[in-house]
Amino acid sequence: MKSALKFLTGALFIVPMIFVSCSSESETSKWKYEEVENDPLQTRIYKLENGLTVYLSLNKDKPRVQTNIAVRAGSKYDPAETTGLAHYLEHMLFKGNSQIASMDWEKEKVLLGQISDLYEDLRASGEDEMKNEIYRKIDSVSQEAAHYVVPNEYDKMISSLGAQGTNAYTSDERTVYINDIPSNEMEKWMQLESVRFSELTLRLFHTELEAVYEEFNRSQDSDYRKQYYAMLELLFPTHQYGTQTTIGTGEHLKNPSMVKIHEYFDTYYVPNNMAIILAGDIDYDETIEMINKYFGSWAPKELPTYIPPKEEEITSVRSKEVFGPNAEKVSLAYRFDGSDSKDALYLKMIDGVLSNGKAGLIDINLIQKQEVLEAYSSARILKDYSYLYFNASPKEGQSLDEAKDLLIAQIEHIKNGEFEDWLPEAVVNNFKLSEMRFAESNNYRAYMLTDAFILEKSWADIVKTNDVLSLIKKQDLMKFAQERFGDNYAVVYKRTGKDTTIYKVDKPQITPVDINRENQSLFAQHFDSLPEKRLEPIFLDFDKDIYKAEYKPGIPYYSIKNETNELFQVIYVLEMGNNHDLSMGLAIDYLPFLGTSEYSAEELSKEFFKLGVDFGVYSGDDRTYVHLSGLQQSMDKGLSLFESLLKDPQPDDEALGKLISNKLKERDDNKKEKYYIHRGAMQDYGKYGKDNPFKHILSKDELMAVKATDLTDKIKQITSFEHLIFYYGPEENESVLASLHNLHQTPSELMPYPEEKIFPELDNTENLVYFVDYDMVQTELLMISKSQSFNTELLPKASIFNEYFGAGLSSIVFQEIRESKALAYSAYAYYSSPSRKENSHYIQAYIGTQTNKLGQATDAIIELLNNMPEAQGQFEDAKLTALKQIETNRITKSNIFWTYYNNKKKGIDYDIRSTIYEDINKMQMSDLKAFFDQNIKGRNFSYLVIGNRSEVDFESLKKLGKVHELSLEEVFGY
Known part of the structure; x- marks a missing residue:
């Protein structure tokens, strides 16, 4: 299934509107800013005199602010001889500088200079014995330098603000530093970050380098990354997108250059190449004044001109194989022009027509018809180039080439116009619906604004994207596909087998660094002494905050008013799951492939998509959720369709046969997945012993013996059990209850839950x-x-x-x-x-x-x-x-x-x-x-x-x- 996140990438918006980009200046503020009329994110964009770009997005839901500090600096700007540099620099900006985490900077900087020189000697040395001797010197001097350091002082200070989610990430074209902070701590956050980014200090370098080695090793254990990197190499044999990875090569990681890292920082970490993005509970004028106070003195610099390497046209299929222990998969991709081109818009539309999680061609033809185990498409938009990426997992007895051909066949359907006339409009409406949901999250607001800055897109253009996409009609998509999709793709076969390309990194001898937990730098002492603005906590009163009623005897009804938008949720919750009835879980897995006496399964999926409504049933170990969500105006029609499916599912022997076959294949594939083995099977084995919830499944023989009518009978029983109803939406309870009484029919006497199978937790009597x-x-x-x-x-x-x-x-x-x-x-x-x-x-x-x-x-x-x-x-x-x-x-x-x-x-x-x-x-x-x-x-x-x-x-x-x-x-x- 396709994650809803994919609909975020284009920053597509919510309601039809007139779009006007303008410069404004409020009566109470000296600051000029850009804004877009009816922007759902209420964004103001400023530019300081030193070139620093500032995005402020107002959301008063809670007194917190998502902060992103974004730099147009990613792996595509890494020097070819020192790949991984941008990513390693990201790690080092958590280590402090001459003010943060330093106990005696004058003494420390001398030692850091010696360490830097030793690393240059290490790079120049070709003999292992000499390298080992140099590394011993690095370790020795690093120990001495560590005496003047307060490890993790930045993390302690940011945590003292009540920050959450402190992190950073590096990719092709960006490095982004992330915090979620209380809004009352905004000024202290700015004081800390302005000092943090004012200079670079490469301290505790060799221990952090080991951490990056381990991150490199984790990437080598990821079959997904192997497949992804191989695809980029095929698509971009000349451009840095394909010639170098964000993590870098093992050889470059072993021979880092502190000099080069400093040069990179000095070049790219300048205000005219950076943005501060704040989304949450802010005051525009106060916030921009503070930003100017703490960041306005940064000196801008002239940026180097980046000329993207020009890729030759792909005229024939390019292919590659990678190997690893996981199940086999196949991926293919077509390359297009970058974010400023019309290609980017067409790719978003084509991706939505192909794979939207409900009614796309891949969703209907491959997933719902169970022609492959898994499949999806994804439009990936970068500054210089874009690409449409496909991935599929074959079902039992299916070759990777057969799965690949099924993906390509969906493109042929677009070329031939073999999709409904209404689908493009429905795709755009679904974008709007997804954006309405995303707008509630400060995190996603900040992500969208970060994307705009990195790709150098005007916010007005982004806000009107949906209007532009709505002008792309079926014939336009057909023409684009006919002209741009042929044998001009790359394909990567991920096969199960031994990877002979693994790069081994030897373990160096590192003397543990002293952790000076009670020490504080002078900066930290000053920081802690600054006056605090504490807020009072607000706790829930469940009797006041939740509307409670009895829908029917044995069915309580709860509701909360949605004051934000026109979205609703209706959820039935049953206190029973797989530990009560294993066949109920199988019946729930069967449901998406079934129709009713009035609609086929395909027709149902399309009807829900047209309505802007999602539905589903999920069964865990001890709980089952039946959920419906979407636009409030479509609730009654959606609920009617959903209830008809629960009451009138039509058995389908062919669909059941494919489901069973695919389940057995999935089980076999799961035994090849490290995370599934370790965090699923082994964890339950260690917690419960041989008899555990993870192993509590229907056997192969039991699966093969199941009849379609057995499962449809189970589906019909779902709402006959005791359950609760929860509604979240803008409608009044009287109206909601009336709709439920009309559409949610239940027997006068509800069925009790089957007896639950209990798995005793083991006592750890021995190691x-x-x-x-x-x-x-x-x-x-x-x-x-x-x-x-x-x-x-x-x-x-x-x-x-x-x-x-x-x-x-x-x-x-x-x-x-x-x-x-x-x-x-x-x-x-x-x-x-x-x-x-x-x-x-x-x-x-x-x-x-x-x-x-x-x-x-x-x-x-x-x-x-x-x-x-x-x-x-x-x-x-x-x-x-x-x-x-x-x-x-x-x-x-x-x-x-x-x-x-x-x-x-x-x-x-x-x-x-x-x-x-x-x-x-x-x-x-x-x-x-x-x-x-x-x-x-x-x-x-x-x-x-x-x-x-x-x-x-x-x-x-x-x-x-x-x-x-x-x-x-x-x-x-x-």
Whole structure:
């Protein structure tokens, strides 16, 4: 199925409107800005005198702001001899500079200069023995330099504001730095970021380089990335899109240049090449004044002229094979002109006609008819070129070429006009609907505005995109497809097999860096002393915030008014799932392929798409959701169609046969997917033992014995069980209830739920190691240990423990495992709480690392789980972060109901955050230490290890506990 996110890429908007781009100047502000009349994101665009672009988007839903600092600097600008540079620079901008995280800059900068010179010597050296000697010197001088550093100080300061989602990403043409901050902390955020980006300091360089090595290894373990990079190489043999990757080559990562990184920063991190994008609860005039105050003094520079390499026309099919352990897939792509061309508009339309998740040609002809296991298309728009990308997973007995030909056949349908006349208009309407949903999110607002800046698109053009797309008719699409699609494509075959191109990175000897947790730079001391503007938390009152009524005996009705737009949701929730009835889950999977006595399955999908309504049924282990959503004006028609499908599904033996065959193929494919093995099969095996929810499925024989009528009978029963109804939308309850009484017919006596199969959680009476062999570069370890039964009194302490100890960039685990010892790219630990009061809390820890580091990394995290370092300052920071997040988070809209519902499942009848907030306020380090000693320290674990058997040190695993090497059949049950 296609993710709704794809409809974001074109920044397509909401309602028909007159579009006017104008410059404005308010009566109370000296600042000129651009805005677009009736812009649904209420965006103002400013440009400071130094060239810095500022996008401000107003959304008052909660007192928080999504902040993106965007730089037109990505991998396409990397020097060819030092690829991966832009990405590595992104990592280093979390390390501080002469002010942030520095205890004695004058002494440190001398040592950093020596380290930089040593790296240049390393690059010039060709002999391994000489390189090793230079690296030993780098390690030695780095140790000395580290004495003058406060690791993770930026992360501590940004967390102290109550920031969430602190991160950054680099791609072809952009590097973007992300935070979600409380709106009352805007000025402190600007003070911090203006200093952060004012200069570059490459400190703790060699340990961070190891983290990037590990990220490189993770990319080598990703079959998707292999296939994607191979496609780019075929499409762009000359342009940097295809000649270099964002992560860089292994050889370049081994021989970095601090000099080149500084040159890159000095060239591209200048105000006339950057943008500040803020979306959320802002005051336009106050905000732009602050931005000018803190960023207006940055000096602009002349930017180098980038001339994109010209690609030759693709005149014949280009193909490539890649190998890896995952299931086979095929991808193909056609190359077009870039974001400023009409090609970009046509690609969005063609992509929408092909694959919109409901009524596209791929959706109907391939997915609904079950001609392949999976398939989708995606229009990918870049500055210099664009491409239309296709991917398909073959079904049982189908070759990759056969799957590829089915994808190409959908293009032929467009050429021949073999699609409905109404489809292009419906695609544009669906874009509008998707954008209406996206506009509620600050994150997506910031993404859209970032896209506009990076691609140098006028906001007026973006806002009117839907109007332009609506002018593209069926005949236009046919003509474009006939002229532009032929044998001018690239195809990549991802086959299951051994990858012989893996690049091995040796483990260097790194002396752990001291973590100076209690130290603070002068800048941080000043930052902490600045006056705070705290907000009061707002907690829910479920009796006031949720309308409650009885629809019928045994069917409660809940609703919340949508005050934002004209979208609705109607959801039926059943307290039963696969653990109650396995065949019900199969029936739900069967439903999308069925029609009624009036409509075929294809006709139903098209009708829903025309109405702007989504429908679906989802069954989990213990819950089933029946949902309908879309435009309020279409609710009654959509509900009528949906209820008719639930009451009158017509059995289809052919569809059932394909479904069963595809399910068996999916099961086989899942045994080839690392994440599915480790986080699905192995995790449940470690938590429950041999008899677990993951393995609780219908056997092959049971699947083959199922009859179509058995499943349609199950579907008819869905709304005959006890259930609740939740409505979120703009309509009044009286009107909604009237529609439901007319359309949602239920028996006078509802059926009780079948008995649930309960899976007892295992007590960790001893340390056990479970190992599964998998062809991969890294090795991954997941540790789990059952704690006590659900207890609300543990929630405040668990919250602070997770913030302080195991989650986030300034946590103890991250500092020790990644920052100090460079043992892993990803490492964390946390104390989890269950979704049901009948279940238990768990301690979980994770490490993903190079195989030859596994022993050290495991020893390090076990040591932390038995002896928690105590740092009073860091504890206070964790408390402050947790409190500010509660103070500034607002649970709104439909989330109010789901908070109530999920609390109720835990036996809680009020907004538990009020208790958590009160308890955190009173908490002392001694309370956290007591929690740690009682719930974390000295526990036995199940160690779940997945990696390459030939490279894993089993002797080190035996030191952890009794080792059980499990086959895939044992963990999957088939």
